[in-house]
Amino acid sequence: FALDSAGVLSAGKLEGTAVLSNGVVVPSVGTRRIALENVGLARSLLVQADGTTYIGSGNDGKIWKLVGDVPTLFASTGELLVASLAIDADGTLYAGTLPKGKIFAIDKQGKVGLFAQPKDAEHVWDLVYDARRKTLFAATGPQGKVFAIDPKGKAELYFASKASHVMSLALDKTGRLYAGTSEDALLLRIDAPGRAEVVYDFEGNEITAIAERDGKYRVKGQPLWPGRYPLEALNEIKQTLGPYNFQALYQCSPILTENQEFKPAWYKYIAQDELDMMETTNYLTVDTAMS
Numbered sequence: 001f002a003l004d005s006a007g008v009l010s011a012g013k014l015e016g017t018a019v020l021s022n023g024v025v026v027p028s029v030g031t032r033r034i035a036l037e038n039v040g041l042a043r044s045l046l047v048q049a050d051g052t053t054y055i056g057s058g059n060d061g062k063i064w065k066l067v068g069d070v071p072t073l074f075a076s077t078g079e080l081l082v083a084s085l086a087i088d089a090d091g092t093l094y095a096g097t098l099p100k101g102k103i104f105a106i107d108k109q110g111k112v113g114l115f116a117q118p119k120d121a122e123h124v125w126d127l128v129y130d131a132r133r134k135t136l137f138a139a140t141g142p143q144g145k146v147f148a149i150d151p152k153g154k155a156e157l158y159f160a161s162k163a164s165h166v167m168s169l170a171l172d173k174t175g176r177l178y179a180g181t182s183e184d185a186l187l188l189r190i191d192a193p194g195r196a197e198v199v200y201d202f203e204g205n206e207i208t209a210i211a212e213r214d215g216k217y218r219v220k221g222q223p224l225w226p227g228r229y230p231l232e233a234l235n236e237i238k239q240t241l242g243p244y245n246f247q248a249l250y251q252c253s254p255i256l257t258e259n260q261e262f263k264p265a266w267y268k269y270i271a272q273d274e275l276d277m278m279e280t281t282n283y284l285t286v287d288t289a290m291s
Contacts, residue, residue: 096124180207
């Protein structure tokens with residue numbers, strides 16, 4: 001038989017391997033089972049750079065700490081379920097729970113304290129910490145709201161979706177916030193408080209997780225759809241269109257990073273209460289898109 005493309009391998013069965021977009025076969029992820037004693041449900045997972053893993057569980061709201069293959073009880077919230085976990089730059093662990101929508105802060109010794117309880121939230125489905133803004137974002141239900149929580153635990157509404165639940169959150173490398181919803185399974189990019197754009201409308205009824213990273217099983221620089229646009233064709237298109245137009249039309253990013261007049265690293269973020277104490281002038285500009 002002829003093995004001349006990655007698609008040919010789809011007729012076979014992969015065991016412990018994966019196929020990259022260029023046809024290279026590499027070892028895939030492995031799985032093994034680690035039991036948590038008397039735990040009915042493991043709902044949330046947070047893996048640290050050193051491999052230490054925190055696991056949020058139910059039905060008694062406990063958090064387990066996994067080092068290697070050895071789990072130990074780290075903290076107990078007293079709630080029904082720990083549905084989400086996040087950690088800040090100082091090592092404080094945050095746990096979002098249900099059914100009362102409470103968010104707890106846990107120090108390195110496992111001491112638990114109530115940190116925030118966003119208004120009208122019953123479920124805290126996801127948490128993500130933005131170190132630049134020193135803000136904890138919380139995805140909640142049943143009113144489909146995202147809250148921004150300052151270091152003192154003050155929770156303010158950041159975005160209200162039309163869904164019953166915002167199920168997942170993620171930050172990209174530039175600090176942009178993404179959210180996944182229930183019902184219509186929309187992936188939203190939240191550009192500012194109260195303002196969001198639909199990035200994609202997925203099939204299904206909810207988005208339960210979002211990851212922003214280079215694909216593990218696609219070589220960097222390889223085309224996403226080589227059967228339609230091989231790399232050579234994309235390079236020719238880029239030469240014809242020029243880098244700006246190519247970036248806009250084929251990369252969905254109309255501004256080249258190296259050509260940005262305002263670099264993301266220059267931005268300074270402050271809390272709302274700090275802004276309220278400043279004497280500022282507000283300006284509004286409108287682009288009517290008319291010519």
